[in-house]
Amino acid sequence: MSSEAQPKTAAEQSRAELAALESGAVVVEIYDQHYQLRGVDAEHIERLAGVVDAKMRAVSSHGATVDSLRVAVLAALNIADELHRLRARHEALVASVEQAQSTVRSRSNSLNGMLDAIFEERKVG
Numbered sequence: 419m420s421s422e423a424q425p426k427t428a429a430e431q432s433r434a435e436l437a438a439l440e441s442g443a444v445v446v447e448i449y450d451q452h453y454q455l456r457g458v459d460a461e462h463i464e465r466l467a468g469v470v471d472a473k474m475r476a477v478s479s480h481g482a483t484v485d486s487l488r489v490a491v492l493a494a495l496n497i498a499d500e501l502h503r504l505r506a507r508h509e510a511l512v513a514s515v516e517q518a519q520s521t522v523r524s525r526s527n528s529l530n531g532m533l534d535a536i537f538e539e540r541k542v543g
Contacts, residue, residue, distance in 0.1 A: 449474040449486055473497055 435445045438454040446453050446467035457463045473493040474486075483489060 447471065449478075449489065451486070470497070 434454070435452065438445050443454040443456050444460045444463045446455060446464055448467050448471045453467070455463050455467070470493065473496055474489050477492045477496060478484075478489045481489075481492070483492075
């Protein structure tokens with residue numbers, strides 16, 4: 419279920435889903451299974467469930483397996499790979515920013531030194 423899906427009418431929802439909604443749980447559908455989840459931000463939970471559902475459907479469309487557990491594990495591996503790559507990219511960007519900051523500090527100190535030298539020359543001369 420994506421965050422854009424139309425809410426179901428009460429007649430379309432099971433009693434368990436209605437009870438979950440009344441208790442503050444979020445009911446999501448992932449790979450044709452309903453899950454009752456709790457969290458602070460229902461829309462965020464629905465978006466995450468949509469990502470997992472889309473990844474599972476993408477995995478199942480590329481393979482011959484119908485075993486939902488196997489599809490879930492393969493989808494989890496795909497998501498973990500994406501996370502690993504994004505973390506590596508983040509670390510590289512942080513290192514690049516730190517290097518740039520170090521260069522700027524060094525150049526700033528050099529310019530400050532030059533300005534101090536110029537002011538000293540003017541004081542003396």
